[in-house]
Amino acid sequence: MTRKDDGSQSEVVVGEGQVLSGNFHLATVVFRRALQLRAGARPRVDPGRHKLGHIAFLEVTAGAVPWEIGAL
Numbered sequence: 001m002t003r004k005d006d007g008s009q010s011e012v013v014v015g016e017g018q019v020l021s022g023n024f025h026l027a028t029v030v031f032r033r034a035l036q037l038r039a040g041a042r043p044r045v046d047p048g049r050h051k052l053g054h055i056a057f058l059e060v061t062a063g064a065v066p067w068e069i070g071a072l
Contacts, residue, residue, distance in 0.1 A: 029067050030056045 033056035037043060044064035047055045059065045 026060070029065075030060050033059055033065050 030053065034052045037052045037056055043055050043059065045055065045058045045062055050058070056065075060067075
């Protein structure tokens with residue numbers, strides 16, 4: 001029996017020096033980018049026929065969107 005990876009221990013590396021640790025962090029960055037796209041920002045990857053959430057995901061994982069973690 002194999003165990004399904006839920007992604008909780010994985011990291012998505014985007015751009016130079018940018019690492020998204022965990023699904024929550026990835027989802028937060030993607031969600032904020034999707035809001036920007038909905039407000040009229042131009043896509044930084046080929047949007048094809050994808051919806052805004054998927055376009056945002058493609059941008060973040062391709063490293064096309066710069067981001068940083070601020071202090072709380």
